[in-house]
Amino acid sequence: MFLEIEFESEIPIYQQIKNQIIREIALGHLKLGQDLPSVRQLAADIGINFHTVNKVYNQLKQEGWVVIHRKSGVIVNPDLNAQKTTAYITTLEELLNITTAEAYLRGVTKEEFMALVAKNYEQYILKGEG
Amino acid sequence: MFLEIEFESEIPIYQQIKNQIIREIALGHLKLGQDLPSVRQLAADIGINFHTVNKVYNQLKQEGWVVIHRKSGVIVNPDLNAQKTTAYITTLEELLNITTAEAYLRGVTKEEFMALVAKNYEQYILKGEG
Amino acid sequence: MFLEIEFESEIPIYQQIKNQIIREIALGHLKLGQDLPSVRQLAADIGINFHTVNKVYNQLKQEGWVVIHRKSGVIVNPDLNAQKTTAYITTLEELLNITTAEAYLRGVTKEEFMALVAKNYEQYILKGEG
Amino acid sequence: MFLEIEFESEIPIYQQIKNQIIREIALGHLKLGQDLPSVRQLAADIGINFHTVNKVYNQLKQEGWVVIHRKSGVIVNPDLNAQKTTAYITTLEELLNITTAEAYLRGVTKEEFMALVAKNYEQYILKGEG
DNA sequence: GTGGTCTAGACCACT
DNA sequence: GTGGTCTAGACCACA
CATH class of the missing domain: 1.10.10.10 (Winged helix-like DNA-binding domain superfamily/Winged helix DNA-binding domain)
Structure with missing residues (x-):
């Protein structure tokens, strides 16, 4: 590892x-x-x-x-699943809230930001082909 | 405030x-x-x-x-602008990297995640109309 | 077994x-x-x-x-009996002491707790009829 | 304390x-x-x-x-409440299961056991009068 | 050899 | 002064 x-x-x-x-x-x-x-x-x-x-x-x-x-x-954990708890979503929302605020003020457009997010998320979806 | x-x-x-x-x-x-x-x-x-x-x-x-x-x-700061430094982008990327990893594993789909991001970002764009 | x-x-x-x-x-x-x-x-x-x-x-x-x-x-042990020693009772009391404390705080009412206990104990009494 | x-x-x-x-x-x-x-x-x-x-x-x-x-x-925790989760109940049941088994075999009757439990639980209910 | 517990002491971030 | 982090080393329970 x-x-x-x-x-x-x-x-x-x-x-x-x-x-x-x-x-x-x-x-x-x-x-x-x-x-x-x-x-x-x-x-x-x-x-x-x-x-x-x-x-x-x-x-x-x-x-x-x-x-x-x-x-x-x-x-x-072999049974890794179903952890999308409301507590987690709340925490995630708060994180995104401040993160997007700063990005917005720093001049990162919505499109740029979304592209960054998509790029990062996709690396996990595509793992099978890596 | x-x-x-x-x-x-x-x-x-x-x-x-x-x-x-x-x-x-x-x-x-x-x-x-x-x-x-x-x-x-x-x-x-x-x-x-x-x-x-x-x-x-x-x-x-x-x-x-x-x-x-x-x-x-x-x-x-009345001249608040142009802070999209490479250092900031790097930090942002690292943050999104681990955040999307956890979201992915917790079962938040890409669409859900993107929607959350969009919703959070948009509240700042729409401020003038609020 | x-x-x-x-x-x-x-x-x-x-x-x-x-x-x-x-x-x-x-x-x-x-x-x-x-x-x-x-x-x-x-x-x-x-x-x-x-x-x-x-x-x-x-x-x-x-x-x-x-x-x-x-x-x-x-x-x-064919002569299994009479093990109700004071040492055992003391240990049992200590266990019940902390167990009931937590149950109480977690909102398990006395009635619920007693019912759980009764249910568990009775499975051993009823063994002959099982 | x-x-x-x-x-x-x-x-x-x-x-x-x-x-x-x-x-x-x-x-x-x-x-x-x-x-x-x-x-x-x-x-x-x-x-x-x-x-x-x-x-x-x-x-x-x-x-x-x-x-x-x-x-x-x-x-x-000032908001101590609502912790009666199913996970906790499961754990509690397992504990009572083995505890009652041993008590039964050691000759503690159901009545004696229930009395012990009641005595222990009640000390928490009666705390206001202590 | 594995993780778990406990001690001891240092340094740091926060308020 | 508070909790948080990290190091270091000892001993134990478990498998």
């Missing part, structure tokens, strides 16, 4: 790892049911403390992305 | 204020050149420490949203 | 097996004196390491649920 | 703290909206590391018992 961490970023390391793992799942690089590296393995690969990875895995578990299998370690 | 702060939110208070001020500008509730409440006034209204508001205004100035006017205090 | 193990559960596998064996006895599916599968047999059935099953049988023996018979292997 | 931790217990310290805080809320010793001790304060009181308390508070937040208020620190 390729994870690129920016140690100088404002975004906490554990958050970057979470984001990238979710992205890897969306891209199909991590298949449902596939097992992730062990906490200590991934920590060693990235060059960070295993507690940080542990935190990531626990949060991913809490949010339903992975399950901790007593035989296989941590695996991508 | 209506600012709704959620003290239980994950988002820092200063960030919430920044977001809402930018949104107010995008909505046209705050006109270019219009003056914002004084640091102490806004702090009192929200019920927070004035240092927090100070931080907000400084960052808004740093990013070009407002200017500190010797007489009038803090006003919305 | 039907044992359903959830490998993704928080509960250790050995604990799940223990729970289910005790439940099978309470339900009368396992009669007093009846013999349990061999360690290796049960391990193979479930698809786990036989050390885990070994641990289960040893603990069950320790707690008096089964006896290790020289000839017949492991059998349900 | 009185918390009695058994350091020799099988139950992890953080779990004991969680249980007792939930119990304190149910007993009304901790009112809705009331603030809890800071992580470092509580850790010092109990004589443990603050990370352990931090873990507790984060889990309580995840489960909706408390909210982390940016001004007041950690407070009991």
Whole structure:
């Protein structure tokens, strides 16, 4: 698994790892049911403390992305589905609200913005052909 | 100016204020050149420490949203424009990248997502008619 | 013997097996004196390491649920009775204490809770008629 | 806040703290909206590391018992309600299932068991008179 | 070897 | 002073 961490970023390391793992799942690089590296393995690969990875895995578990299998370690949740909760949609709306506001003021037209969104979304749809 | 702060939110208070001020500008509730409440006034209204508001205004100035006017205090930058820097676009892309990944996995279709984006963007275009 | 193990559960596998064996006895599916599968047999059935099953049988023996018979292997304790020790009651009380606290706060009324308890207890009383 | 931790217990310290805080809320010793001790304060009181308390508070937040208020620190969730989810009921049923099985086999009659449950539940109902 | 728990100490962001 | 992040190292339960 390729994870690129920016140690100088404002975004906490554990958050970057979470984001990238979710992205890897969306891209199909991590298949449902596939097992992730062990906490200590991934920590060693990235060059960070295993507690940080542990935190990531626990949060991913809490949010339903992975399950901790007593035989296989941590695996991508095989039943990943139906998470389009109202709570999530609300959060998403708020994020888009401020994001579009700033984009609008910065002169990104609606068309440009929509194109960016479409381009980003489509990479996940097209994963099968990648 | 209506600012709704959620003290239980994950988002820092200063960030919430920044977001809402930018949104107010995008909505046209705050006109270019219009003056914002004084640091102490806004702090009192929200019920927070004035240092927090100070931080907000400084960052808004740093990013070009407002200017500190010797007489009038803090006003919305009258020359607000052309901030579509490549740095901003890069940041925006990264944000959309992870956001669309999660939306895709949670079952938000491309159409639904695009509709959400359009709806949010359009509220700023339509401000003149509001 | 039907044992359903959830490998993704928080509960250790050995604990799940223990729970289910005790439940099978309470339900009368396992009669007093009846013999349990061999360690290796049960391990193979479930698809786990036989050390885990070994641990289960040893603990069950320790707690008096089964006896290790020289000839017949492991059998349900034919003299199963009188285990209502004060130590057990204390443990049970502590468990009920926190369990009822959470149920109360989550809005499960006393009547609902009592009904749940009754329903669960009664399945063991009615075993003879099952 | 009185918390009695058994350091020799099988139950992890953080779990004991969680249980007792939930119990304190149910007993009304901790009112809705009331603030809890800071992580470092509580850790010092109990004589443990603050990370352990931090873990507790984060889990309580995840489960909706408390909210982390940016001004007041950690407070009991003022909107504590409606948590009688099906997921919780399922978990509760499974717990009662094995608990009643063992009680039945140990000779605790249905009446005795129900009386224990009632006694435990009622302490939370009667909190207003305590 | 796996994840889980706990300790200890440092630094940071926020208010 | 508050919680959040990260590091580091020890020990344990589980399989």
